[in-house]
Amino acid sequence: MATIFLCSVAGSPGVTTTAVGLAEVWPRPVIVVEADSSKPSSIIPGYMQGQLDNSRGLLQLAVQTQRHGLTNEALWDQLVPLAADLQKADPASGKYLLSAISNTVAAQNMTGLWSDLAVVLSAQADSGVDVIIDGGRYTPGDGRTPLLQMADAALVLARPVLPDLAALVAPLASIREVLSRVGHEDYLGLVLMKSVAGNYGAGDIEKNLNTPAVGRIGWDPSNAAVFSQGEPRPRTFKRSEILSGLTALAAAADAQIRERAQRLGKRPVHIQEESRP
Numbered sequence: 001m002a003t004i005f006l007c008s009v010a011g012s013p014g015v016t017t018t019a020v021g022l023a024e025v026w027p028r029p030v031i032v033v034e035a036d037s038s039k040p041s042s043i044i045p046g047y048m049q050g051q052l053d054n055s056r057g058l059l060q061l062a063v064q065t066q067r068h069g070l071t072n073e074a075l076w077d078q079l080v081p082l083a084a085d086l087q088k089a090d091p092a093s094g095k096y097l098l099s100a101i102s103n104t105v106a107a108q109n110m111t112g113l114w115s116d117l118a119v120v121l122s123a124q125a126d127s128g129v130d131v132i133i134d135g136g137r138y139t140p141g142d143g144r145t146p147l148l149q150m151a152d153a154a155l156v157l158a159r160p161v162l163p164d165l166a167a168l169v170a171p172l173a174s175i176r177e178v179l180s181r182v183g184h185e186d187y188l189g190l191v192l193m194k195s196v197a198g199n200y201g202a203g204d205i206e207k208n209l210n211t212p213a214v215g216r217i218g219w220d221p222s223n224a225a226v227f228s229q230g231e232p233r234p235r236t237f238k239r240s241e242i243l244s245g246l247t248a249l250a251a252a253a254d255a256q257i258r259e260r261a262q263r264l265g266k267r268p269v270h271i272q273e274e275s276r277p
Contacts, residue, residue, distance in 0.1 A: 001028070001125030002257045005151035006191070007135035009175075010167035013157040013193040017228040018217065019134040020047050021246040023082060024227070027254065029094025029129045032082055033121065034058070035114070035144055036136025037107035041099040042228075043082075043134075048097075049230040051086050057099035059106065062113045070116040072123060084230050094129070111143030118146040140174035148175070149182045152257045155214055156188070159195040160205055172211055189214035189256075191249060214256065215249030217242060
């Protein structure tokens with residue numbers, strides 16, 4: 001089983017869109033966690049077209065945690081089906097969403113929640129459920145570091161163009177150092193989100209940034225809108241660049257995590273807690 005932490009460090013390469021799309025092609029039951037504390041949910045008004053309100057999600061889970069502690073049952077009480085059309089959603093699909101904290105001020109002050117959540121999410125593997133975390137923009141040292149450290153793969157999304165690549169150098173080194181504190185420095189990888197022009201090759205990027213490219217997703221804004229805005233799927237969607245890129249990313253990430261687990265065995269979750277408010 002797998003937990004994947006997706007984030008960016010510069011620009012807006014499409015972390016949430018990738019998280020939703022990756023969940024759709026993921027081969028097993030999966031929970032998408034909107035852990036971007038800088039904004040309210042964009043999945044509910046976007047991909048899900050506002051079919052739900054914010055009566056369930058991370059804010060309610062945080063309140064429950066402060067009162068009674070965070071349990072697996074409390075987590076599942078706050079999940080909603082992840083589906084573009086809830087009326088046609090297949091209950092057997094096993095796709096779930098833990099939506100973002102609607103109050104961004106509250107979200108940035110709830111640093112103590114993340115370490116508790118990391119422990120409960122790591123336990124989902126025992127029930128055959130994987131986790132994809134939408135970390136949005138990540139800055140080393142922020143309160144969500146426990147989610148990064150407990151993940152089986154930490155994937156940084158970036159466009160393979162010179163301004164974005166230059167902005168990666170220092171943050172990647174910082175993230176690698178954060179991961180090294182729990183022995184996970186080799187869990188770091190890149191997802192290259194192709195730009196309209198000026199793209200560098202994966203080999204050169206891997207060599208210069210000393211970080212493997214786990215996936216590459218093509219420039220495909222019209223089909224990406226299926227996952228970001230809930231747009232209808234074109235007839236050619238199944239042959240689209242974004243869908244093929246997401247499918248390849250899912251296969252590559254899953255294979256790497258499985259290979260690492262077989263080689264190292266199941267290891268306990270190590271989390272270096274940030275200071276609580």
